[in-house]
Every structure is written in C-alpha cells, then in structure tokens.
Amino acid sequence: xxxxxxxxxxxxxxxxSELARALAQIMDPEGKPEVLEDVLVLDASYANFAGIIxxxxxxxxxxxxxxxxxxxxxxxxxxxxxxxxVGEVGIPFIVEGRNKRYxxxxxxxSPTDRETFKKLAxxxxxxxxxFPAGKMDSWGIGYRQLxxxxxxxxxxxxxxxxxxxxxxxxxxxxxxxxxxxxxxxxLPANMGDIPEAGEPYNWPLKAGLWAAWYIxxxxxxxxxxxxxxxxxxxxEGQMIDVASMDAYANMVTIPPAIGFTWxxxxxxxxxLDFILYPYGxxxxxxxxxxxAAPRDHDFRALLKILDxxxxxDDWRHSSDRIPDIxxxxxxxxxxxxxxxxxxxxxxLVAKALNYSKKSARSKWRGGGxxxxxxxxxxxxxxxxxxxxxxxxxxxxxxxxxxxKFILNTSFVKMSGSPPRIKxxxxxxxxxxxxxxxxxxxxx
Amino acid sequence: xEDYFDYTAKLFDQSxxxxxPEALKGIRVLDFSHVIFGPTAARILGDYGAEVIKLxxxxxxxxxxxxxxxxxxxxxSNPIWHGVTKNKYFITxxxxxxxxxxxxxxxxEKADVVIENFAPGTAExxxxxxxxxxxxxxxxxxxxxxxxxxxGPMRYFPGWDLLAQAASGVLSLNGYPGTDKFxxxxxxxxxxxxxxxxxxxxxxxxxxxxxxxxxxxxxxAQTEAMMRMLYHFTFYSLTGRELGxxxxxxxxxxxxxxxxxxxxxxxxxxxxxxxxxHGLLKAMGKEELAREERFIDYRESLKPENNEYLRRLVTEWxxxxxxxEVVAIGRDYGFPAAEVTDxxxxxxxxxxxxxxxxxxxxxxxxxxxxxxGPSAQLSLTPSRxxxxxxxxxxxxxxxxxxxxGMSEEEIVDLERKKVIGTFDDRPGLKPPVYYNLDNxxxxxxGKEVGK
Numbered sequence: 001x002x003x004x005x006x007x008x009x010x011x012x013x014x015x016x017s018e019l020a021r022a023l024a025q026i027m028d029p030e031g032k033p034e035v036l037e038d039v040l041v042l043d044a045s046y047a048n049f050a051g052i053i054x055x056x057x058x059x060x061x062x063x064x065x066x067x068x069x070x071x072x073x074x075x076x077x078x079x080x081x082x083x084x085x086v087g088e089v090g091i092p093f094i095v096e097g098r099n100k101r102y103x104x105x106x107x108x109x110s111p112t113d114r115e116t117f118k119k120l121a122x123x124x125x126x127x128x129x130x131f132p133a134g135k136m137d138s139w140g141i142g143y144r145q146l147x148x149x150x151x152x153x154x155x156x157x158x159x160x161x162x163x164x165x166x167x168x169x170x171x172x173x174x175x176x177x178x179x180x181x182x183x184x185x186x187l188p189a190n191m192g193d194i195p196e197a198g199e200p201y202n203w204p205l206k207a208g209l210w211a212a213w214y215i216x217x218x219x220x221x222x223x224x225x226x227x228x229x230x231x232x233x234x235x236e237g238q239m240i241d242v243a244s245m246d247a248y249a250n251m252v253t254i255p256p257a258i259g260f261t262w263x264x265x266x267x268x269x270x271x272l273d274f275i276l277y278p279y280g281x282x283x284x285x286x287x288x289x290x291x292a293a294p295r296d297h298d299f300r301a302l303l304k305i306l307d308x309x310x311x312x313d314d315w316r317h318s319s320d321r322i323p324d325i326x327x328x329x330x331x332x333x334x335x336x337x338x339x340x341x342x343x344x345x346x347x348l349v350a351k352a353l354n355y356s357k358k359s360a361r362s363k364w365r366g367g368g369x370x371x372x373x374x375x376x377x378x379x380x381x382x383x384x385x386x387x388x389x390x391x392x393x394x395x396x397x398x399x400x401x402x403x404k405f406i407l408n409t410s411f412v413k414m415s416g417s418p419p420r421i422k423x424x425x426x427x428x429x430x431x432x433x434x435x436x437x438x439x440x441x442x443x
Numbered sequence: 444x445e446d447y448f449d450y451t452a453k454l455f456d457q458s459x460x461x462x463x464p465e466a467l468k469g470i471r472v473l474d475f476s477h478v479i480f481g482p483t484a485a486r487i488l489g490d491y492g493a494e495v496i497k498l499x500x501x502x503x504x505x506x507x508x509x510x511x512x513x514x515x516x517x518x519x520s521n522p523i524w525h526g527v528t529k530n531k532y533f534i535t536x537x538x539x540x541x542x543x544x545x546x547x548x549x550x551x552e553k554a555d556v557v558i559e560n561f562a563p564g565t566a567e568x569x570x571x572x573x574x575x576x577x578x579x580x581x582x583x584x585x586x587x588x589x590x591x592x593x594x595g596p597m598r599y600f601p602g603w604d605l606l607a608q609a610a611s612g613v614l615s616l617n618g619y620p621g622t623d624k625f626x627x628x629x630x631x632x633x634x635x636x637x638x639x640x641x642x643x644x645x646x647x648x649x650x651x652x653x654x655x656x657x658x659x660x661x662x663x664a665q666t667e668a669m670m671r672m673l674y675h676f677t678f679y680s681l682t683g684r685e686l687g688x689x690x691x692x693x694x695x696x697x698x699x700x701x702x703x704x705x706x707x708x709x710x711x712x713x714x715x716x717x718x719x720x721h722g723l724l725k726a727m728g729k730e731e732l733a734r735e736e737r738f739i740d741y742r743e744s745l746k747p748e749n750n751e752y753l754r755r756l757v758t759e760w761x762x763x764x765x766x767x768e769v770v771a772i773g774r775d776y777g778f779p780a781a782e783v784t785d786x787x788x789x790x791x792x793x794x795x796x797x798x799x800x801x802x803x804x805x806x807x808x809x810x811x812x813x814x815x816g817p818s819a820q821l822s823l824t825p826s827r828x829x830x831x832x833x834x835x836x837x838x839x840x841x842x843x844x845x846x847x848g849m850s851e852e853e854i855v856d857l858e859r860k861k862v863i864g865t866f867d868d869r870p871g872l873k874p875p876v877y878y879n880l881d882n883x884x885x886x887x888x889g890k891e892v893g894k
Contacts, residue, residue, distance in 0.1 A: 019567070020594040027594075027662060035651045047716050061647050075716040075741075081674075081694040083745030084682055091681060092674040092695065134447035144450060160781070162820070164451040167794035174770075175719060177779035179693045179701070183711035184781035186789050188691075188701060190629040191617065201619060204709050204783045206691050206701055207628055208616030214672040215818070218639055223819030225646040226491050230466035230824045232653050238823035239454060245781070246800045249789045250818040251639060252630040253526030256801045258512065259790025260813035261522040266512075266786055271626060274512045279605055281614060281625060288625065290609035292602075295506075324513040356601065371601050375625070378612035378675035379685055386597040392667050393676060406680035411637075411671040412644040413592070416659030417651040 024389065027413040029420040034062025039228070040439070041065040041126040043100075044107060044117070047075040048130035048176050049210060050158045050244060052096045053217025054224065055128055059099035060410045060419035063126070066435055068117065070106040073428050086401050089426045092210070094398065095407060097424045101431040107131075107139065114141050116440065121146045121153065123439045125231070126224055128156045133163045133172040143239045153237040154227040156220050160184070162243035181212030181244035186255045192268040194326065202268065215247040272329055277321035278302065280333070281375055282340040288375035289345045291336075291352075293368075294318060301359060301368030305351045306339040345374040382406065400427040454822045457799045465492025466824035470649065471846075472556040473547070474498065474531065475571065477505045479604070479631050480665055481560035481588045482528050483638025488556065488645065489530035490817065490826040496550065496842060497528065501535040501864025502872075504835040509871035518809055518875040525831040526814050532838040535863055542862045544570055549847055551579045555652075556645055560588035563598045573660045582658040584648040586641055592664035604633030604665065611669035619690040637668035639818075697744050698723060698753040701783060708766035709783035712757060712773065717741050722776035727760050806831050808878055834874045836865035840888045851888055 041058045043065055045051025052067070052074075059065040067074070073088075080090025089097075105113040118141050121127055127146065129136055136142040136157075143155040160176050161168045182188055188204035195202050223240040231237055249255040258266060266274065273279040276294035293302040296318055303309050315321050315332060323329035340348065352372040359368050376384070387393055390413070397404045410419035470493040474485035482497070482505070489495040499505050505528075511521040536543040551557065557576055559566045566572040566587070573585040587593050590602025591610070600606075608614040608627050617626040641663045648659050670676070675686055686694065693699035697720045699713035714720040720741070724730050732738050737749045744750060761769060766782045773780025784792075790813050795801040799816045806812065809831060817826035843849045843857070857863050866872035880886045 019564075020598065023594040023662070026660070033651075033655075035647045047719075057643065078741045079695045079715055080742075080745070081678060081686055082747055082750075083742035084678065085742060086681055090695070091678045094681075095674045095677045133451075137447045137450075142447070144447075156819075160779070161794070162798055164448060164455045165794050165797045167797070168451075169448045171774055173777065174774045175715065175777060175779045177693070177696060177699065177711075177713040177715050179696065179699050179711045179713045180779040180781035183701060183709070183783045186784050186786065187629065188709075188711070188783050189785035191626050193624065193626075200691065200703075201622070201624070203691065203703070204701055205617065205626060206693070206711070208618070208689050209613060209672055210674070211628065211632070211672070215636065218636065218643070219818035222487070222639055222643045222646070223817075223821055225643055225650070226466045226824065227821060229646060229650055229653070230464070232650060233466075234464075236823060238821055239451075240822070241451075241455060241820040242818065243798065243800065243820075245784075246795075246798075246816070246818050248630075248632075250800060250815045252632060252635045253815040254523050254630045255786040256790045256813045256815045257522045257526050259786040259788075261517045262512075262515075262786070264787055271624065273605075273627075275510050279603075280627065281605075281609065283623070290605050290614065290627075292605050319514055322514055353600070369601055371603065371606055373600070373602065373606040373609045375609045375614050376612050377615040377685060377687075378673055379679055381610065381612040381670065382676055382679070384597075384610070386591055386595040387667075387670075389595040390592050390664070390667070392670060403681065406676050408670050408673065408676050411640045411663070411668045413662040413664075414644060414648065414659055415661070416648065416657050419647075 026415045027418065029418040033417050035417040036061045036063035039063040039125040040123055041128065042068055042120060042124045043128045044068040045128055045130040045158070048158060049076055049079065049092060049096070049178070049213040050176065050216035050220065050242070051128045051130040052076060053214055054156065054220035056096045056098055057218070057221035058126065058224070060421065064101065065099065066101045066103050066431065068103055068105050068107065069428065070108060071104045071429065086403055089401065094424065094426055097398065097426045098407070098421045099423060100425055101435065102425065102427060102429055103432055103435045104429040107141070114139050117141055118146065120439055122150050124150070124153065125228065126154045126156065128220065130158045130176065133157065133159050133168055147237060151237055152231050152235050154224055154231060154240065155237070156224050156240045156242065158216055158220055158242045158244065160244050163241040176244050178210045178213040179206055181216065181247050182206055184245040185212060185248035187211060187248040190266060190268065194268065194270040197270065212244055212247040215251050216242055216244045219247070219251065269323055269326060272323040272333065275322065277323065277329060277332070278336060282337050284340045284348060285342065285344045287345050289340060289348050290373045290375055291370065293370035297368040298370050301355050302370040305355055305370060306336065308335065308339055311335060348372045349374060394421055396421060396424045398424045398426055400425065455820055460825045460827050464824055467491045467493040470494070470556065471554045472496065472558065473550055473554045474558050475566070476558050476560040476588060478507045479527055479634035480638050481558050483635055484586060484588065484641030484645065485558050486528055486530065487639060487642035491824065495531045497531040497533050499533065499535050499835060501537055501836060501861070502867045504866065504872050508835070509869060511871070516870045519870045519873055520809065520832060520875070521871045522812070524871065525812060529814070529831045530829050532842050533833045533835065534839045534842050535836040535865065537862055537864065538569060540862055542860065546862065547571065548579055551576050551583065554580065554583065556584045556586070558586045558588070562601050563587070563589045563593045577658065582652060582656065584645060584652065584658050584661065586645055586661045586663065588637070588641055588663050588665070590665050592667065593662040604631040607633040607637070607665040607669050611666045612673060612675065613669050616675070616688055618688045620688045633665055633669055637663060637665035640668045692754065695745070697741070697750060698757050700754050702758055702761045704761050704764055704766045704769060706765040710761070710766050710769045710780055711783065712769065712778065712780045714778050719778040720744065722778045726772050726776040727756065729756065802828060804828050804831065808833070809875065834866050835872045836863065837886055839863045839865070841885050844888050
C-alpha cells in the first residue's frame, strides 16, 4: 500500500478540529509548573531497574532525583541487550537517565560515605533502595535510623520477597531480576502455546519486555506518591515495601481470584483469550492485525466485513466462541485466518472504522463496533503520526555520550502540572559538587 | 537493637491495618468508566480511602460485569470483577434523561476527581466532559482514559487493551524468533498497567492541587503507557537494529531464561552482575569459565553467541536439579532464581497470605474470597479492602441520601421516573440467590431493617 493511502486511513477521522488543536496546546509542558519541584529523592538502588524506574517517574514530575552509586558505578549500567553500550553505558540505563543527577557514595564499603548519605537523607522526602532486606539497617542507614532525624521521610524498599514475614527473612539474600520476578508473580504461567505445540513452545513464556521491573517500579512510585499526599497533609513519613514476586499478580489482580474460585490453575491456550472471542491477532497480506469484536453485535459486524456471514448461525452467541472447548475456538480462529490473509492491514482497519461509523448512525446495524489495528513493531510505532503530534517521543542528547537519540516521553499528558523530560544524563559522579554544595554545605 | 524482621513485622502488621489512617480520606471520585482501564485507576484511589462513586446504566451496567473466564460465575457474580472494582459505591443513572444529568452535576459540585473512559469526544457530547464539569467545579481533576489519546489523528479510533498492545509494539515482542507466532500479554495487562499509571497521574494532580488550589485535565492513552515500558525505541535509535522476539530469554542478563528442571517444573534464572555470574559458575562447578576471554567482561558474556553457550550449559545442569533445589542454590550462591508460579500456587502460597499479597476476605454479601493485595505495602496508610463488588444500583439510595441529602420520597420518585434503577435478572448484575436485599441496611437507605 502506498504511503498516501496509509496516511488517509490514519488521519481521515481526525481532521484537526478546534478542540483537538486546543488540547494539543494546553497539554504542552513548556513553561508550566512542576508538581514535585520541592521534593528531593535519593535513589540508592543497586543492580535493580525497578528502583531506577521508580525514581524516573518522580524525576519526570520535577523532583530532584539523585542517583547514588559507588565510584565504579551501579552494575545496572551494564544490563543491556546483547551487551550494546554507548560509551560505557547500557541502553536501558540511558532510557532511565531522564532528569537525573549522579553522586558517588560507596554505601557498601565506606562508613564515611554512609554518614554523608545519612546527612543527605535529612533533606530528602524519598529514599529508594534495593539492597537485601535489613542490609541498610545493619549499616545504620535503614528506615528505622533515618526516620529519627527526618520523621517525614518516605522510605521505599524493593526486593523479591519484601521486608517482613519468615519468607522475606529466609530469602533476604536472593537478588532481584526481571525474569525471575515475572516467573514468580504469575505472568509466564499464563502465556505460551497450547500443549500440542510441543516443546519448548508450550512452556511458560516470558514477556519480551521488562514487564516485572516496570510494574514493580510503577508500584513503588504509586505507593510513594500516595505517601507524599499523606506527608503533605500531616508531615508524617512512612516505609513502603515492594516485593517483586507480587508484581504481575497484584497489578492484574486476576490470578488469586482464579486460584480461589477454580481451585486450579489455568492451562496455556496459545493465542486465544479466556473471556473474549474474537480478541486476538491474525496474519494478513502485509503483516498482522489485532481484532477485537467480542460482543455479539461486534462479531456480526466483523463477519460482514470479512465476508463470512454464512457462518453466523454456528457462532452466534459469545458462549459459542469462548475457548472453553479449545478445538472449537481454534477452528473458528482458522476460519477467520483464511479471510484476513486476503486483506492488507490498513484495508481492514479502514473497513472496521467505516462500518463502526455507519453503525453508530443506523439503528439497523445494531451498534456493532469491530475494532482492528495493525500489529506494530516498536519501529513502525515510532513512525506513527499520532505519536509525533502527541510528542510521545522526543529527540535528546546526552552531552557526555555525545549522541542524539530517541526517547519515549512520559506516560501521561496533563494540563496543569505535566511531567516532562528536561535532560538525559548518565555520567558517574557528575553532580557530586552540586549536591554537596546545595545540601551538605555547612551553614 | 531489636531484630530487623521483628521490627518490620510490627511496622507492617496486617491485623492493624483497619486502625491506621487513610491517605485519601475525604477525596470524592466520580467514576464514569467501564471495563478495566478507568475502573482500575478509580479502584486504587478507593483502596487508599477515597470515596469512589461508580456510575452505571440501569439494568445494563458495566460491560465487564458478566464477562467471566470461560463463562463461569461464582455466586452469580464474576469472580475477577471483585478484584477490579472493590471499595466502590455502585449507583446507576439513566443518561438519556436531563434529570440524571442534573443529579450528576450536583455530585460534581462536591467531587474532587472525575474519571471516564468513553471513546474520546463522547463525554463532551453528553455534557459530561472536562469543559462542562470544570465550569461547575473549577478545582476538579478530570482523567480521560483512552487507547490513543484525546487528540491526534487517531483520537476517534476505539480500542481495548489488545489494540494498545498491538499499536505500542508490545505484542510484536512476545514469542520465539523464527516462528510465525506472537502472543499478547495475558490478563489484560494493557488495561491494568495504564490504570495504575492513571492513578499515579491523579495523585500527582491531587498533590499539586493541595499546593495551589488548581484542578486540571489529564489525558492518558493506554498505548503511550505501554510504550513507556519499552527501551526498544532507544535501542533502535542508537544501534539501528531491532531486537524483536527473544523467546524465553532476557538478552540484557547473563544466562537468563526459563528452564525445565529434573522434576518437570520450570524455573527462571538470571545473572545481572559479574558477582552473580561468578556465583552461578561456582554453583555449576565451572569457575574456570570466568577466566576465559569471552566471559571476563560482563558485556562480552552478553554477546548472543556467548550467552547462548551459557544458557545451554545451564539447561544441561538443571536437568539434574529440582526446582526447589535451584531456588535454594540461587539464594546461597547469590544469583536470582524463581519457580514459574501459577494461579493456584499464587492463591495458596502461605507467605503471600502472611504478607498480605493475597488476602482471604470475608464479605458481608458473598462470604469468603481470595483477592490480590496491593502491589506496594505502605506502613502508615496501607491499602485495605472494605467490601467487594455489589449488584447493579446497590448503593443508589444510600448515596443519594447520605451524599446529596435527598429524602426517601425524592428517591422513590426518581426510581419511579426511571432516572435511577437496578439490575435485571442476569448473573454479574444481580445479588446471589441466597441474599435478601430487603434485609440489607445499606440497600435500604442506610438504616436498620428488621431481619
């Protein structure tokens, strides 16, 4: 398909209206105040991206975030796909280098540096750390000691099994990683192909992104933000305990409820969905499309679009289509596949949109809204005009690395006090003097 | 000094939660949202003490009420719906009538937060958008949730979690390289994670409002929220290469994969630092590898061919170990290891119950159910469960009387005029058969009724 027709599909329903233009303008962060401008965050996380990510969210909202690491650097600097680095810095560390400051303190080996950290923590609103549970406490810089001099302190600890219970004690020395946290919190058990697919394809499958580390980081930031509101109201601080073995299950909430009401685990059902059908992705002429048309009237609309009306009688009710009988659902999946391969992705997207638009205006079409979207890779998503207009990506430069590159911006647009990326930095000890002068200088 | 774990056990004492303060007490939320994305953002505010009033259409209700796994209900309710919408007031209004809108406007005067996730433009068209609500209450914080955002050429595209996974690139990353199969992330992750992001944005806005008195408009697109979780854009920008699918491995960690053990179970294992890597080599009795040139430097070890060599070694080694043994070895030798855990294990692990990660809750209407706890434990203002989902329109009378000060006669009149209404005889909407609403004080205007 040519680029012009493609453009037409993704812009046709969104001729820039007054409202959209106004919205784009009021969401521009330029010149707006920052929510956390008076908040100092000390990120002492070590070899753990969950802590670094949590710190990033505070940094996006304007907090002064100081990454504390030994002079040799946080080992997380080198956690990078296939060892790809720029200078001596791994790519995920660059991505999370947004609005950060860097100070070298060797908490693991140096009692003097621990003292300095303690002084700094008197001025801080938030401390983030990922050492084994009780380690900071044994160094004299745990929550229990820091809160003596700073009762308003919010202390966030991230570990695999948390800070309390016998399990936490027994496994306090277990380090954290994304893949183990995914496995231990229930994600891979529910993803992967059907038993007939054979090994290793029917094994539990890991998400191809740092799902657990991002979820743990988000959980920590969310807990920290709630604690900030309480601190604002009362002046009281508190301790926040994130266990990465909770990450997936507690964010999606579904696994415990299934385990309880069914008394068994779900099997892996490949590309199908447990509740909805069609709710998945199919091959088409030029790639893949995701299709969601689970309600009966959505499904009827999809059959019209795909020229499959003759099968309507067999699959009329959503209860006919849900994969409680796997062979049946797989059969329907194949029927749809035979049709989708005849179309380009954008053709199907356009057909679905046209149908939905007409059905919204016609009482005869029963309100069916079949939804289709091209399955994008990160690279095709980067080229999507929608994200250019919304500034979902931003070109930045790290002067120390001497490189320009693309960065995903913050996760939300806000009219009053929006998050933003001001700079990206990664240099070890870059802000030693600045921090010492600003927060540690003798009066 | 007191033992650290004795100290933290007191700090996070699960039996003391109900007596602790609530960080968001006094915050009132109008929740117009449906399915998972918006309701999750609202639910999190409710977990920390906000009063969340969920508005639904009479007789029909939220789309997700009847949508349960394989069509299996629990006491005529959707078991997973309880985790999505706990601690809320369930009221219904018929949006076709002006009287219903007046009711909503009256509630908006006293509300702090509004959450909606209709298709973009719909709320404005119905007179419930930010431009209308902020006139009634200029301090309002208004969160609009959508798949692609409230502006930009794709703003009118409808969408769900799946479409956000497709449009963000997330879906294209799950599966084995060299196959034609891709897998979406399970359990509507593309709704739950953006829902939590939405809650974070609202709390930031509340913090800002406490300082300045100003409300604001928030536009969260679930696709953008998912894109925030990918380092792949920058990876492409800096290397010109696409990572694509990585199967069961983590290409940023040494020897990281999901492996099968001697006892036919699955464990994940990874090394994120040189010392973790050396711990693994020692455990395998392969310490000499650490001196080989290709494994001296962390970055060299991460090179695909070197890492693949290590993963093959681990695969063979784990054929001689049980899952439990691997996890214990990981702890003792200092590298991450964890067993792949399924729904049943998560629900029944005793440490998760003890920690409050899984909570066995006793509800007045439904009895006992296991629910997910919070994903972060707060020592002073913890998350808590007060009640779980309720039948459609269950809190109508209670909310109108308590919050709007309406008389019982006025409320009966609204019922008669079909401004408000309750449930049809459908699972997911109605109460359990054994439950008699006539004897329920909350349902009956919040007053004592004879049993």
